[in-house]
Amino acid sequence: xxxxxxxxxALSIQEGENATMNCSYKTxxxxxxxxxxxSGRGLVHLILIRSNEREKHSGRLxxxxxxxxxxxxxxxxxxxxxxxxxxxxxxxxNTPLVFGKGTRLSVIA
Amino acid sequence: xxxxxxxxxxxxxxxxxxVTMRCQPILGHxxxxxxxxxxxxxxxxxxxFRNRAPLDDSGMPKDRFSAEMPDATLATLKIQPSEPRxxxxxxxxSGLEGxxxxxxxFGPGTRLTVL
Numbered sequence: 001x002x003x004x005x006x007x008x009x010a011l012s013i014q015e016g017e018n019a020t021m022n023c024s025y026k027t028x029x030x031x032x033x034x035x036x037x038x039s040g041r042g043l044v045h046l047i048l049i050r051s052n053e054r055e056k057h058s059g060r061l062x063x064x065x066x067x068x069x070x071x072x073x074x075x076x077x078x079x080x081x082x083x084x085x086x087x088x089x090x091x092x093x094n095t096p097l098v099f100g101k102g103t104r105l106s107v108i109a
Numbered sequence: 110x111x112x113x114x115x116x117x118x119x120x121x122x123x124x125x126x127x128v129t130m131r132c133q134p135i136l137g138h139x140x141x142x143x144x145x146x147x148x149x150x151x152x153x154x155x156x157x158f159r160n161r162a163p164l165d166d167s168g169m170p171k172d173r174f175s176a177e178m179p180d181a182t183l184a185t186l187k188i189q190p191s192e193p194r195x196x197x198x199x200x201x202x203s204g205l206e207g208x209x210x211x212x213x214x215f216g217p218g219t220r221l222t223v224l
Contacts (some may be wrong), residue, residue, distance in 0.1 A: 030209035031209055031211070033211075033212070040198075040218075040220075041217060041218070042113075042200050042202075042215030042216050042217050042218055043152075043200070043202075043213075043215045044215070045212045045213065045214070048211065048212065088152075092209050092210045092211070096140075096142060096154055096157050096165070096210060097142075097154070097210055097213055098154060099144075099151065099152040100151065101151045102151070
């Protein structure tokens with residue numbers, strides 16, 4: 001299965017703290033993507049990391065990839081209330097994207 | 110600002126009625142995906158198209174669901190007859206040809222309630 005599995009299922013932090021979400025996958029990857037979904041909205045692409053990359057940054061986001069452990073992590077630094085959303089990782093191999101259940105992040109002001 | 114559009118945004122209907130949802134992918138994108146999201150099942154892939162041709166609709170209940178792309182600017186998902194268990198949010202997404210599949214752009218979704 002190309003599905004990624006996010007951990008934890010839910011995470012609650014205070015505004016200003018860092019949030020770390022993890023992702024594990026079973027098969028080999030070409031690239032791994034992270035998406036965010038605000039309540040009642042469609043998913044929004046955040047960042048893509050390729051299999052030959054180990055770390056990538058985009059603003060307050062930092063993604064790491066460990067292909068030997070088949071895992072990735074998403075770090076959001078200095079979290080804001082607006083970061084409250086569900087976050088999904090997707091192993092985009094050779095099939096259409098298959099999404100897991102995601103991590104529900106709550107940032108409390 | 111290119112974006113995927115979906116209509117209607119909300120639909121309430123009675124069991125047995127036909128429901129048609131429409132999606133306009135981003136101009137130039139040649140892959141289109143239909144997803145369904147519920148609390149219990151999460152986000153499920155129903156069908157996808159490449160260059161308007163259906164590639165896989167194995168995630169779709171064949172007896173009542175159908176998906177088509179009459180032209181490059183319109184994708185439709187039809188349910189006939191609808192059932193209460195079809196209540197969900199239906200998302201359309203578009204992107205450029207893969208594999209490997211790169212970024213998908215999602216529409217705002219159609220929230221369907223079947224009474």
